[in-house]
Amino acid sequence: MRPHRSLLALSVAAGLLGSGLSAPPASAAPHRDPAHADVLFVGAHPDDEYQSLATFGQWKERRGTRTAVVTITRGEGGGNAAGTEEGPPLGMIRETEERSAVGLAGIRDVYYLDKPDFWYTLSAPLTGRAWNRPPRRPDDTLERLVRIIRATTPYTVVTMDPRPFGQHGAHQQAGRLAAHAFRLAADPGAFPRQIAVEKYRPWKADRLLAQNWGFGGPSGPRCEARPAKDPRSGLPVVGVWPGARSRDGRTWAQIERDAARRYVTQGFGSLPAKVTTPPERMPCEWYTVLARGGRPVPAPVRAQRRLRPLYAEFRDWTRRAGMPWLANGAQPAYPARPSATVPEAARAPVVDGRAVPGEYPGPEVALGHWEGTPCAPADCSATARLTRHRDDLYVLVRVTDDRQGAALDARTDCKRHWRTDAVEIALDPGGRSDDTSTVLKAGILPFTAHGGGACAARDADNHQGPAREITVASTVTRPYTGYTVEARIPLALLPAAADPERLTANILVYDSDTGDRTGKSRLAWAPYTGAQADPYVWGTLRLPGYVPPSGRPPRSATLPLDAARSADSRASVEQYRRTGVPLAGGPRA
Structure with a gap:
């Protein structure tokens, strides 16, 4: 079964694929499906989207583009600068913060997958094992994300950088899952029960973008028009300038700051209330173009040698994902150990x-x-x-x-x-x-x-x-x-x-x-x-002279894996009743 779209939506998408990010595909108006989103952001925790809210807000104001958010966990393992709550109670607080923050960019729908946030790690494999621990299948999180893409039918999927060095393993894993789900959602052979029993249709999104927080591109309004390439992967990088002004006169950088300050538990409430950087000195919010026209954007592959296990695992993942160039320069030049x-x-x-x-x-x-x-x-x-x-x-x-x-x-x-x-x-x-x-x-x-x-x-x-x-x-x-x-x-x-x-x-x-x-x-x-x-x-x-006592076998790790549940969230339940997308990305009856 081929993905169904109107001719208008297809023509709009095709005409804008090469035009950067200032004018993303808009909805085929009127779009009657309450679950439809033109853009779907996939993150790991509440607040992962906040550095893209100036982008999503501009898209909505300029073209009426609807953005929805998938947040895989509720951040139960994070810190709390506002109280002593932790675990699922903290997760519920963070859901409230997220819904309030993204609302300032015109985002109404936030889908949670109810996966546990355990603590700060730099390992995507460890995160994947925690999110899919038994009795869940190893592809449980991926299946839920594919279902949400098929339910929301986005033209553009935006996610986090899947590369491993120096960033949260849950961010990496969110990027990996989004890349897989972007491809599998269009494949009728992937999770066929969703199609045969739940009556979803395969859905082929057009673009896959990854946040690129470390890109050192130009500043000022021209940053949107400047063609750029990521120096490591060789992929194109496009930007949206947050110095533009919204209809109410504020810059989108200021609206994004107002949104960030809603994440009180994460200490963002201590950010200065006013953005004082002159607009002409503001850099773009940068995105690496991972896929265009539904297919990966190719780039030269520069293989690294003598990879440590974590980076070898990432290289192997990029090959399975059909994007081996993402492993270019992934392992840094570690200094000598003291x-x-x-x-x-x-x-x-x-x-x-x-x-x-x-x-x-x-x-x-x-x-x-x-x-x-x-x-x-x-x-x-x-x-x-x-x-x-x-x-x-x-x-x-x-x-x-x-x-x-x-x-x-x-x-x-x-x-x-x-x-x-x-x-x-x-x-x-x-x-x-x-x-x-x-x-x-x-x-x-x-x-x-x-x-x-x-x-x-x-x-x-x-x-x-x-x-x-x-x-x-x-x-x-x-x-x-x-x-x-x-x-x-x-x-x-x-x-x-x-x-x-x-x-x-x-x-x-x-x-x-x-x-x-x-x-x-x-x-x-x-x-x-x-x-x-x-x-x-x-x-x-x-330790000169030290001889460890015998009989000390390795101990398995214990991770705090209690997660807040969408069924216990009034906002999530009301969203389900309005959109029809099942709680936690679960199966449709």
């Missing part, structure tokens, strides 16, 4: 947030800036010392800081430490991990509310939750000029036996400088992109 020797102390240090002579006989290592706002030494700088006593690793971190961040409640909120001043210690027992599900990561708050001291929790690692077996203490200067954190980490807590020659680690400091639970600057011993979540970056710790 290294340090951790001597054994004659006596166990006293964990009290202080270092007395002899407790830490090894050298002091400095932490460097790796993300966020660069800062002077008096603003944020740090050093660390490490030692071992028997089967315990001791870490002491001294931090210089000019302004104290928010004090969180140790009883209810000792988690997601990156929201305020904090220290993080990450340990990969064998130095072979491809993601952090096989490592230990402890986040330590040096001070807490109600005069409390330090507290620690594990996050984004093999086993999240309170870190009761990790002993922590701190001292905080008065008047405030910084703090010292000290920790004892039993090596028995690692997901596998520590290899005394291959153990890798990173030590990180988060600097907030604000009381609104948002971060500003980040430091690390191994200060390269992805320092907190990319084990390929971490430095080597050598």
Whole structure:
């Protein structure tokens, strides 16, 4: 069965394929299907679309183009700058934020696939396994997305960059799924029950675009008309200028900022209310053209050699997807790992947030800036010392800081430490991990509310939750000029036996400088992109004389996989009644 479209819709689409993004295909007017969208955005979390809202708003105002959004999770695993909710309750709050934000760009429909958001990872494969965990089939999320494309019949699909380096694994996986679903939705042999039983028709969308946040194109109104190519993939890049003014006189950049500030739980409420960048200095919102006329846009393939496992997996995926050029330059030129020797102390240090002579006989290592706002030494700088006593690793971190961040409640909120001043210690027992599900990561708050001291929790690692077996203490200067954190980490807590020659680690400091639970600057011993979540970056710790006890087999990861449900969302249920698209992209009765 061929996809059905009106001649008007086909002619409009064909005439605009080569004209950039300023005038996307519009609806065949009037379009009677309440579920139809001219543009469908596919993201992983609420707020993933916000840096494209100036684009979607302009398209609607100029041509009446309808955009809908697919959000695969509700962001249950993210931080919360507005309260202590987490898991499904946080997901419901984030749905409300998203619907409010996208409404400013004229978007009414947001479809959730009810997949779990577990924590920040840089691994698309780990994300895929979590989204399709048993008893779900390995293609469950893909099937749901294909169904929504067939239900909403978009001409243009916009998604996230599927490339792996330096971005959330859930963003990568959303881009991968969108690329597959874009192709499979037109194939009558793909998920045939949707056609034979549910009475959907195959649907061939015209264009597939991927957000390209890192593209360094020109600024100002001419950026829309300038032909450009992505330097890595070789694919065309097109843009929409947010400096254009809407009918109410505001720039679309300002409307997008107003929308972003609706995402209060993610700290976006602290963004300045007014956009002060002159319009002529605003760059476009850039999109890589992955497919045109329903087919991938080809580009030269430049194969990389000696790929690490995560990047080899991505290369293999691009070949299966028919877009091998996306793997061009995907693996960065990682710098040499730093290294340090951790001597054994004659006596166990006293964990009290202080270092007395002899407790830490090894050298002091400095932490460097790796993300966020660069800062002077008096603003944020740090050093660390490490030692071992028997089967315990001791870490002491001294931090210089000019302004104290928010004090969180140790009883209810000792988690997601990156929201305020904090220290993080990450340990990969064998130095072979491809993601952090096989490592230990402890986040330590040096001070807490109600005069409390330090507290620690594990996050984004093999086993999240309170870190009761990790002993922590701190001292905080008065008047405030910084703090010292000290920790004892039993090596028995690692997901596998520590290899005394291959153990890798990173030590990180988060600097907030604000009381609104948002971060500003980040430091690390191994200060390269992805320092907190990319084990390929971490430095080597050598433990001379250490022999791990026998009988420590690797432990499987436990991920928090509770997801909010569309059936429990009044807005989602009302949308289903209006559009007829089943909740969570499920089968149509």
